[in-house]
Amino acid sequence: AQSVTQLDSQVPVFEEAPVELRCNYSSSVSVYLFWYVQYPNQGLQLLLKYLSGSTLVKGINGFEAEFNKSQTSFHLRKPSVHISDTAEYFCAVFTRASGSARQLTFGSGTQLTVLP
Amino acid sequence: SQTIHQWPATLVQPVGSPLSLECTVEGTSNPNLYWYRQAAGRGLQLLFYSVGIGQISSEVPQNLSASRPQDRQFILSSKKLLLSDSGFYLCAGGQGPGELFFGEGSRLTVL
Numbered sequence: 001a002q003s004v005t006q007l008d009s010q011v012p013v014f015e016e017a018p019v020e021l022r023c024n025y026s027s028s029v030s031v032y033l034f035w036y037v038q039y040p041n042q043g044l045q046l047l048l049k050y051l052s053g054s055t056l057v058k059g060i061n062g063f064e065a066e067f068n069k070s071q072t073s074f075h076l077r078k079p080s081v082h083i084s085d086t087a088e089y090f091c092a093v094f095t096r097a098s099g100s101a102r103q104l105t106f107g108s109g110t111q112l113t114v115l116p
Numbered sequence: 117s118q119t120i121h122q123w124p125a126t127l128v129q130p131v132g133s134p135l136s137l138e139c140t141v142e143g144t145s146n147p148n149l150y151w152y153r154q155a156a157g158r159g160l161q162l163l164f165y166s167v168g169i170g171q172i173s174s175e176v177p178q179n180l181s182a183s184r185p186q187d188r189q190f191i192l193s194s195k196k197l198l199l200s201d202s203g204f205y206l207c208a209g210g211q212g213p214g215e216l217f218f219g220e221g222s223r224l225t226v227l
Binding site: 032 | 215221
């Protein structure tokens with residue numbers, strides 16, 4: 001079974017500063033990797049995904065993430081954050097096995113708070 | 117584009133009362149559908165998923181149930197709510213591996 005660890009539950013950062021939200025996973029098989037964002041009192045929306053190919057993936061709102069197979073990590077980065085980036089961010093892992101809902105596993109989330 | 121409508125948005129219910137949360141999907145047919153519960157600071161817990169009409173799989177034992185009477189309709193129910201059922205409930209749909217689109221959520225408070 002796979003698991004996802006988001007190392008920081010809360011990340012405060014000043015506006016226009018860079019940010020990195022960390023995600024590590026464990027799985028015995030190949031995976032697809034995702035970052036979702038949740039704004040207050042809303043559902044989640046897909047920020048970016050890694051399925052195959054280039055290990056650096058770009059998503060919406062200027063975010064990017066890098067898949068590092070040797071370190072089993074998929075950290076999310078943004079070079080300059082805005083107040084509007086304040087939200088909770090979830091890393092998720094899907095195993096490349098035959099389809100089953102139980103194979104999508106979410107991390108516990110990281111609350112990013114951008115300070116003026 | 118695919119859209120999920122979920123209601124009610126907020127609900128306050130006494131312990132022991134019944135529950136019905138409804139979710140409908142637009143913009144796609146025969147999607148996989150999911151009910152998640154989100155407790156504060158604890159991420160998302162998968163409750164139920166469905167791959168088609170009348171096909172429901174439960175991920176955790178509890179006093180909740182789910183039904184899919186139509187292709188684009190997914191309902192979460194309970195006959196008697198517990199305090200521990202309080203939380204933020206999210207309906208989601210998906211057709212690709214791991215790529216889900218979510219509704220706006222329903223916040224349930226059980227008193």
